[in-house]
Amino acid sequence: MKAPRQWACGESSVCEKTVRGVRLPRGLSRGWRTQKDSAMCLAIPMKVVEIHGDTGEVETGGVRQEAGFQLLADVKIGDYVIVHAGFAIQKLDEAEALETLALFNELKKAN
Amino acid sequence: MDQDAFREPAAAQSISNAIAKEAQGRPMVFMEVCGTHTMAIARHGIAALLPENIRLISGPGCPVCVTPNSFIDRAVALARLPDTVIATFGDMMKVPGSSSSLDREHALGRDIRVVASTLEALKLARKSPGKQVIFLGVGFETTAPTVAVSLMEAQKSGVGNYSVLCGHKRMPPPMEALSSGEVRIDGYLCPGHVSAIIGSEAYRFIPERFRIGCVVSGFEPLDILQSILMLVRQVRSGRCSVEVEYARVVRPAGNEKALGILSAAFETCDSEWRGLGNIRGSGFKIRKTLAAHDANRFQVRVEPPREAEGCLCGKVLKGLVQPTECRHFGKSCTPDFPVGPCMVSTEGTCAAYYKYHLK
Numbered sequence: 001m002k003a004p005r006q007w008a009c010g011e012s013s014v015c016e017k018t019v020r021g022v023r024l025p026r027g028l029s030r031g032w033r034t035q036k037d038s039a040m041c042l043a044i045p046m047k048v049v050e051i052h053g054d055t056g057e058v059e060t061g062g063v064r065q066e067a068g069f070q071l072l073a074d075v076k077i078g079d080y081v082i083v084h085a086g087f088a089i090q091k092l093d094e095a096e097a098l099e100t101l102a103l104f105n106e107l108k109k110a111n
Numbered sequence: 112m113d114q115d116a117f118r119e120p121a122a123a124q125s126i127s128n129a130i131a132k133e134a135q136g137r138p139m140v141f142m143e144v145c146g147t148h149t150m151a152i153a154r155h156g157i158a159a160l161l162p163e164n165i166r167l168i169s170g171p172g173c174p175v176c177v178t179p180n181s182f183i184d185r186a187v188a189l190a191r192l193p194d195t196v197i198a199t200f201g202d203m204m205k206v207p208g209s210s211s212s213l214d215r216e217h218a219l220g221r222d223i224r225v226v227a228s229t230l231e232a233l234k235l236a237r238k239s240p241g242k243q244v245i246f247l248g249v250g251f252e253t254t255a256p257t258v259a260v261s262l263m264e265a266q267k268s269g270v271g272n273y274s275v276l277c278g279h280k281r282m283p284p285p286m287e288a289l290s291s292g293e294v295r296i297d298g299y300l301c302p303g304h305v306s307a308i309i310g311s312e313a314y315r316f317i318p319e320r321f322r323i324g325c326v327v328s329g330f331e332p333l334d335i336l337q338s339i340l341m342l343v344r345q346v347r348s349g350r351c352s353v354e355v356e357y358a359r360v361v362r363p364a365g366n367e368k369a370l371g372i373l374s375a376a377f378e379t380c381d382s383e384w385r386g387l388g389n390i391r392g393s394g395f396k397i398r399k400t401l402a403a404h405d406a407n408r409f410q411v412r413v414e415p416p417r418e419a420e421g422c423l424c425g426k427v428l429k430g431l432v433q434p435t436e437c438r439h440f441g442k443s444c445t446p447d448f449p450v451g452p453c454m455v456s457t458e459g460t461c462a463a464y465y466k467y468h469l470k
Contacts, residue, residue, distance in 0.1 A: 016293060021173075055230075071256050071260065071366065071368060072366070084257065087228065087260065089257075089304065089307055089308060089369060090361075096428040097359035100222070100356070100359060101116050103337070105122070107125045111124070111125035
């Protein structure tokens with residue numbers, strides 16, 4: 001198959017307004033897709049700041065977003081959770097995290 | 112908690128030294144089976160911190176990449192139905208199918224929306240009563256439970272115009288297939304967030320049956336280096352087991368609530384993987400109780416699948432070749448103009464190679 005040059009867009013300047021003579025829908029621009037590209041498998045630790053039933057808000061680095069808590073039992077405000085594709089999928093165990101960091105420190109000292 | 116503590120250069124150097132010392136020049140091949148690991152390894156230059164005798168290869172860990180053309184072709188056919196909205200994660204947009212892609216269909220005027228979560232897709236369905244909203248369910252055990260939640264909610268609240276085209280896959284079956292395959296593997300870096308759901312016990316059969324060690328790894332550079340060190344120690348000592356480096360998130364039994372929701376919505380089935388073919392029990396399909404929300408109920412004509420000529424994605428996914436061995440790589444195939452899916456996804460091996468110049 002030939003590389004589909006004519007209809008790739010987003011980060012290239014090839015198709016600003018038209019694709020093979022077809023006008024692009026409004027709002028299709030450089031940032032249109034890239035904002036949500038990483039939704040697939042990026043999961044990062046975020047702090048639970050609000051809970052309203054099954055959903056609520058999580059925060060990291062001053063950025064808040066909505067999250068579903070349907071997949072976790074006993075979520076509390078202040079918990080750190082791993083958020084994946086809009087859902088908290090697991091709680092972060094602080095004691096285990098500190099233990100892992102202690103292990104890194106030991107290795108550093110040994111060297 | 113400070114994430115930077117998991118990136119400290121001095122600690123990285125110490126672990127790197129320990130790896131070189133303990134590996135003692137013995138050749139070892141470790142495979143990562145998670146797209147986020149592939150990207151993290153490339154982004155943080157992990158390979159440069161390893162001795163020459165340790166080689167990292169990428170397996171089928173990028174969900175978009177392992178999705179076969181037949182799925183994309185079905186999604187394209189559904190997008191062409193009248194009064195239909197396709198909702199998808201952004202990664203799927205540019206993936207070339209046999210003769211079209213969602214990106215192309217969108218440019219031609221089909222209603223295709225990028226969403227960040229399944230709940231957004233469900234909201235879209237509630238707001239569009241005259242239309243059928245079809246969410247493209249692609250991903251492993253990390254993403255599948257989030258889709259399961261949307262299916263249960265759609266059923267509970269009677270959102271009849273919400274459906275899922277299910278292409279979800281399970282990670283342990285392809286690892287089983289690869290363990291007895293043509294590539295020698297001395298250890299697996301197991302995926303962190305798939306394991307957060309399924310638990311580290313899910314890999315126990317790999318050391319037991321194939322004598323290959325497994326370490327469930329986190330995503331920060333120190334996590335990955337430490338996991339490699341743990342694998343080196345397993346190989347050196349001749350023992351093999353399942354260890355968890357990412358213990359702050361992964362428990363042996365996983366997330367039991369999520370597993371319950373997963374099995375309430377889906378049952379396992381045979382599934383086709385790009386490059387690996389049909390693997391027994393490696394997929395999920397929507398249970399009959401939720402058939403009213405299964406997009407397979409829509410009758411569409413799907414074109415016979417056709418692969419891009421000369422594309423080596425299938426071999427890249429098995430760890431048989433490096434992306435640079437493909438004649439399209441960096442020439443006719445770039446992230447802007449991808450020929451194969453491994454160049455499209457932000458987690459694809461070819462995209463990682465291209466972005467970080469691992470030529």
